[in-house]
Amino acid sequence: MAAVTLRRARCWCPSLLQFFRLPVAQVHLSRPAMRASQQDFENAMNQVKLLKQDPGNQVKLKLYALYKQATDGPCNMPKPGVFDLVNKAKWEAWNSLGSLPKETARQNYVDLVSSLSPSAEASSQGKHEADEKAQKSKDIVVTSEDGITKIVLNRPTKKNALTFEMYQDIILALKNASTDNSAITVFTGTGDYYCSGNDLTNFTSAAGGMEEAASKGAVVLREFVNSFIDFPKPLVAVVNGPAVGIAVTLLGLFDAVYASDKATFHTPFSHLGQSPEACSSYTFPKIMGSAKATEMLLFGKKLTAREAWAQGLVSEVFPDSTFEKEVWTRLKGYAKLPPNSMRISKELIRNNEKEKLHAVNAEECTTLKAKWLSEECINAIMNFVSRKAKL
Numbered sequence: 371m372a373a374v375t376l377r378r379a380r381c382w383c384p385s386l387l388q389f390f391r392l393p394v395a396q397v398h399l400s401r402p403a404m405r406a407s408q409q410d411f412e413n414a415m416n417q418v419k420l421l422k423q424d425p426g427n428q429v430k431l432k433l434y435a436l437y438k439q440a441t442d443g444p445c446n447m448p449k450p451g452v453f454d455l456v457n458k459a460k461w462e463a464w465n466s467l468g469s470l471p472k473e474t475a476r477q478n479y480v481d482l483v484s485s486l487s488p489s490a491e492a493s494s495q496g497k498h499e500a501d502e503k504a505q506k507s508k509d510i511v512v513t514s515e516d517g518i519t520k521i522v523l524n525r526p527t528k529k530n531a532l533t534f535e536m537y538q539d540i541i542l543a544l545k546n547a548s549t550d551n552s553a554i555t556v557f558t559g560t561g562d563y564y565c566s567g568n569d570l571t572n573f574t575s576a577a578g579g580m581e582e583a584a585s586k587g588a589v590v591l592r593e594f595v596n597s598f599i600d601f602p603k604p605l606v607a608v609v610n611g612p613a614v615g616i617a618v619t620l621l622g623l624f625d626a627v628y629a630s631d632k633a634t635f636h637t638p639f640s641h642l643g644q645s646p647e648a649c650s651s652y653t654f655p656k657i658m659g660s661a662k663a664t665e666m667l668l669f670g671k672k673l674t675a676r677e678a679w680a681q682g683l684v685s686e687v688f689p690d691s692t693f694e695k696e697v698w699t700r701l702k703g704y705a706k707l708p709p710n711s712m713r714i715s716k717e718l719i720r721n722n723e724k725e726k727l728h729a730v731n732a733e734e735c736t737t738l739k740a741k742w743l744s745e746e747c748i749n750a751i752m753n754f755v756s757r758k759a760k761l
């Protein structure tokens with residue numbers, strides 16, 4: 371439990387303070403925060419005071435809401451009257467966070483502050499450097515326009531196979547997208563493939579050998595999948611071509627999946643001596659029933675886009691010739707919907723099973739770590755690397 375002492379701040383940032391009279395908190399936690407530490411949170415509160423530019427009312431409302439959620443928990447105040455405009459806006463911003471856990475609110479507050487100004491960079495130098503790295507990463511391209519943050523897998527010569535670095539860059543891109551100004555976030559791929567799954571050379575090219583790669587892989591995979599489970603905004607996959615392995619299993623954690631009729635969906639885990647990941651051992655039977663999930667996850671049956679739609683994995687299939695135009699027109703329309711409303715609706719849906727998803731993710735990662743060191747898996751990977759086998 372958090373013991374919270376509040377005092378009013380001196381007037382360090384007139385516009386911000388006068389608008390909200392933000393309290394400065396001295397918070398003493400008796401247990402460690404899940405992600406952002408208490409120190410990070412306090413640093414972020416100090417950084418807000420140093421803002422040189424007014425970040426605008428929307429951001430100030432967001433800061434206020436996250437601050438209240440992180441310190442007081444869900445909004446339990448009576449709604450201010452209709453003419454009390456400022457307090458009503460503040461109440462609505464706070465209330466819109468629903469039952470967001472305090473730890474997540476604290477993390478989002480820290481992330482938001484660190485994205486606001488150069489003055490925030492000093493004490494979060496590591497994160498800032500990482501943000502820049504993600505923006506500069508050649509294999510993951512992140513852009514934000516028309517209310518949509520687009521995360522593009524951009525390694526077409528390798529069919530967009532995911533390297534260790536790409537997993538890290540995606541984690542970071544999702545973290546940034548969760549607090550940026552966009553309403554929805556979209557994944558797609560460059561070239562003829564959506565994604566050919568895990569880069570199989572991740573395991574063979576690791577300096578410390580398979581053992582070290584397996585340990586690292588399990589940690590990275592768990593964090594990677596967690597960032598999809600916890601992502602707060604609508605997450606959409608625009609599947610432009612074939613998808614393999616983890617690029618397919620992750621779709622069970624997306625809110626909508628639009629596919630070209632050229633896309634295929636293939637999870638050849640048994641062929642590779644591996645086991646399912648990205649919570650698919652839970653989401654796939656739930657989405658398509660256990661008989662169909664078994665065909666995909668155990669027997670590696672490849673589905674066409676229409677078959678994947680019939681199983682409920684895909685929301686809608688489009689002819690390849692009009693795919694891009696139709697999908698982006700539609701997404702731009704969706705991105706104009708009230709963002710808080712979409713977030714809350716997603717939260718209501720996701721909160722029903724978040725705990726379960728985290729538990730499944732942890733178990734799948736432990737199982738995979740052991741599988742990666744099995745003879746079945748090492749042989750399959752060696753066969754691919756030595757060009758003896760493809761899917």
Ligand SMILES: CCCCCC/C=C/C(=O)SCCNC(=O)CCNC(=O)[C@H](O)C(C)(C)COP(=O)(O)OP(=O)(O)OC[C@H]1O[C@@H](n2cnc3c(N)ncnc32)[C@H](O)[C@@H]1OP(=O)(O)O
Pocket residue numbers: 527528529531532534537566567568569570571572586587588590591614615616617638639642644647754759760761
């Ligand atoms: C942090 C770790 C988390 C791990 C999570 C667990 C995830 C599991 C999975 O995702 S399992 C699925 C793994 N993927 C595969 O098994 C696919 C392997 N690739 C293929 O079978 C084929 O390449 C293909 C069917 C995708 C495409 O075939 P084709 O059209 O004939 O093209 P090429 O084979 O010539 O491919 C072009 C180029 O790309 C390289 N490449 C493609 N996919 C991968 C891959 N997954 N890993 C590494 N490299 C890949 C391929 O080798 C070619 O490279 P080259 O031109 O020869 O240098």
